Amino acid sequence: xxMTDFSIILAGFGGQGILSAGRIVATAxxxxxxxxxxxxxxxxxxxxxxxxxxxxxxxxxxxxxxINDIDVLIALxxxxxxxxxxQVKPGGVVIVDSTLVTSVxxxxxxxxxxxxxxELANQDGNMNFAVVYLLGCLSxxxxxxxxxxxxxxxxDVLPARHHHLIPAELEVFARGKTYANVK
Numbered sequence: 001x002x003m004t005d006f007s008i009i010l011a012g013f014g015g016q017g018i019l020s021a022g023r024i025v026a027t028a029x030x031x032x033x034x035x036x037x038x039x040x041x042x043x044x045x046x047x048x049x050x051x052x053x054x055x056x057x058x059x060x061x062x063x064x065x066x067i068n069d070i071d072v073l074i075a076l077x078x079x080x081x082x083x084x085x086x087q088v089k090p091g092g093v094v095i096v097d098s099t100l101v102t103s104v105x106x107x108x109x110x111x112x113x114x115x116x117x118x119e120l121a122n123q124d125g126n127m128n129f130a131v132v133y134l135l136g137c138l139s140x141x142x143x144x145x146x147x148x149x150x151x152x153x154x155x156d157v158l159p160a161r162h163h164h165l166i167p168a169e170l171e172v173f174a175r176g177k178t179y180a181n182v183k
Contacts, residue, residue, distance in 0.1 A: 005060075006144055007067040010131075011052035012076025012097075014042055017131040020157070021074075021137050022053035025135065027153035028145040029057040039065035052080065057144055072142050076117075078103050085110075093141045095134050113137050115179045119170075126165070127157050129172045136176020147173060 008025060010018045019040045026038035035058045042051040054067040072093045075081040081096060081103050088094055090109040098114035105112055113136055121130035139145050145153075150173055154166050 003014050005062070006057045006142070007069065007071045007085075008055045008057075008072050008138070008142075008144070009052060009067060009075065010055070010074045010076075011050075011080030011084055012100075014051040016051070016076050016166075017128055018051045018076065019053050021135055022055050022133040024150065024153045024157050025145055026055050026057075027156050028114075028149035029055070031103070031152050031156070032146065032149045034058060035060060035062050037062045037065040039067075048080070052084075072138060072144070074131075074138060075101055076131070076134075077101060081105065095137050095141065097130055097132075097134060111141065113141060113179055115176065117176075120175075124172065126168070128165075129169065132169050132172040133176035133179070136173040137179045139173070140180035142179035147177075 010022050012018050022038055026036045027140050030036045037056040038053060040053040054065060055167045056062050056065060056067060070084060070088045070092060073084050074090050076097045078101055081101055085094060085105045088110050092107055093111045095113045097117040099116045099118035115133055117130040117133040120133055151170055154169060
């Protein structure tokens with residue numbers, strides 16, 4: 001896939017796996033031979049405070065990690081949706097965990113994918129899977145990462161003691177992709 005400066009913001013509360021998810025996306029894109037920038041930001045309280053990260057994926061050198069126009073927003077709470085949804089480019093994508101995000105963007109020029117990710121992850125018995133559902137939707141809605149590179153990134157980013165979870169995470173990722181076909 002060729003790409004020029006594709007930008008993603010992942011945002012929510014600390015402890016929801018936002019920064020890790022951003023690292024996985026950045027690593028998957030890097031493994032797919034793209035230039036990548038990963039820029040984390042979090043409040044001083046971390047767990048429970050605000051957290052977000054920006055990922056820029058490009059086929060050329062990235063001049064700045066700062067994102068002003070967002071191609072994809074993944075929001076895991078209402079404040080994050082409210083803060084960043086206005087920055088999503090027309091034709092862009094907004095993916096939310098609808099278990100936690102009750103707001104709906106008041107825009108008709110974007111694609112909106114609400115996924116009950118936390119509810120699904122709870123049913124799966126692992127709350128860390130919530131963000132994986134959202135990443136699966138990201139993959140299908142934008143094609144910025146493939147399942148193959150996602151798997152490689154998991155092996156690279158996750159500590160070895162968590163590698164036994166990779167098969168389940170791949171299943172969740174695949175189920176998350178189906179939510180991009182809802183519209």
